[in-house]
Amino acid sequence: MAHPALFQPIRVHDLELPNRIVIAPMCQYSAVDGQMTDWHTIHLGQLAMSGAALLTIEATAVLPEGRITWADVGLYDDATEEAMRQTLESVRRWSDMGIGIQLGHAGRKASTEVPWAGGAQLPPGHEHGWQTVAPSAIPYHPQENAPVALDHAGLRRIRDAFADAARRAARLGLDFVQLHGAHGYLLHQFLSPLSNQRSDEYGGSLENRMRFPLEVFDAVRAAFPADRAVTMRVSATDSVEDGWDLEQTIAFARALEVHGCDAIHVSTGGLHHAQRIAAGPGYQVPFARSVKQAVSIPVVAVGLITDPEHAEAIIANGDADIVALARTILYDPRWPWHAAEKLGGTVRPPKQYLRAHPARHRHLFQVDGPADPAPVWIRDEKGTR
Known part of the structure; x- marks a missing residue:
């Protein structure tokens, strides 16, 4: 039997991956004041034994007000760094899997309740709420509290916070950083004309809307060790008329490659409450395929990839270089083992x-x-x- 494409090695910057399966970042809403808890040790520990090639720590806020919920993980002070260090120390004691982190800022989608308590936005003055910020003073939903439009000092503060979090990630020995430019969070909010209606150099044209995300990328790339990878996750479409779309995503992906991005993880949606997405197996793969045809760096596909034969076809057909698993691997933390058995691959x-x-x-x-x-x-x- 020929060695399956899903279990062929690939190199991403300095990372030698033994297979094409990676674990996507998944928020756990289980932190205390931004600090990881025992839950994260259990959660990350079991995934580190899965046989996948890489593990990505959940969306991690670079500032307290950048958290999606009040129970999100952060990496913005010594206490959050120390809590993450203790978690990583436990996981690494028993696993040599590569581990990275997704750094982000939720922008106007911050200050929300945890999902199992409804997930609603919590206004300023609420016990767990605070004032949100965004490119423009446009709320995610008309009934929500409007964000404050960021001035230039606010932009500098957030850019510097991303760089500081990257330095903390480097001290923790993390193997790569992924910037969260998808799912309607702050960097995506700057990209989309639906959420960015600024009249300065950060709004209007595509070049201007890409400016702040690229400045953040450059700041992180400069702060994180040159021999370690920096990647970006993007939403390829808002699935709303006159919003961010695939053509603009390709332009952004090409710009990221010029700026030294090591891989692009292609998702969709999350920016607008009126989005209409027809979800089904591999529904986001065509977007990854289009981005892959436009750049030379590795492209990661994600989204309802649950069957090993489907994952194998995505890699073998050249639709993407890597597949990312999220809910699939929560349901079956040994998915790579079972894929190896079905396809004729190997895991460690x-x-x-x-x-x-x-x-x-x-x-x-x-x-x-x-x-x-x-x-x-x-x-x-x-x-x-």
Whole structure:
């Protein structure tokens, strides 16, 4: 059997990935004052044993007011950095998977309740709410509290906060930084004419709307070690008339490549309450394909990629270089194992799990030394096994 495309190695800047499966950032809404908790150790720890090539820490705010919810993770002071250091120390003790972080600012979509409590925006004065900021004083939904339009001092403060968070990420030994330019958060808000109606050099033309996201990228690239990757996640379309679209996304992707971006992760939507998205298996893959045809850096596809054969076809057909899993891998944290079994690939599990498969399936596991020669039986209280 030919080695499956999904399990072929690929290089992204300095990162040597053993396969084309990465774990997308997924907010957990379980932090305390921006600080990671034991939940993050459990969550990231299990994903670090999945057999995927890379793990991306959830959208992490570069300022307290940049958090999506009051329970989001941040990386904006010594306390949040120390909490993340402790979590990473535990995870790395048992896994050598590459780990990076998605840095972002929620802009007008900040100051919300956690999803399982309704997810509504919390206005200033609420126990968990604060005043939001954005390119223009346009709320996400007309009934919500309007954001304050950022002045030039505010833009500098946010740009510098992204750079500072990147320096903290470097101190933590994180392998890469991904900037969150998708899903209607601040950088996406600058890109879209639906949310950016500024009359200065940061609004109007496509060149102007791209200016602040590119300034942030440049600041992060300068702050993060040159031998480590910096990538960007984008929404390829707002799915709203006269909004951000694929043509503009391609122009932005080309600009990012010129500025030294190492990979582009292509998603869609999230900017406008009136979006209409027909979701289905791989519904965002065509956007990734179009971006890939326009740039020479690796492109990541995401969105309802749940079947190993589908993921294999995406890579084999050249639609994308890498596939990202989110809800799929929450449901099945061993998805890469099962994909390897179905497609004829291999994964590298923790040595403690080498006996997880019967002997006939041991070819799925890459190991540094000899694998368990036979199952290890555990005696129960009665002495049987």
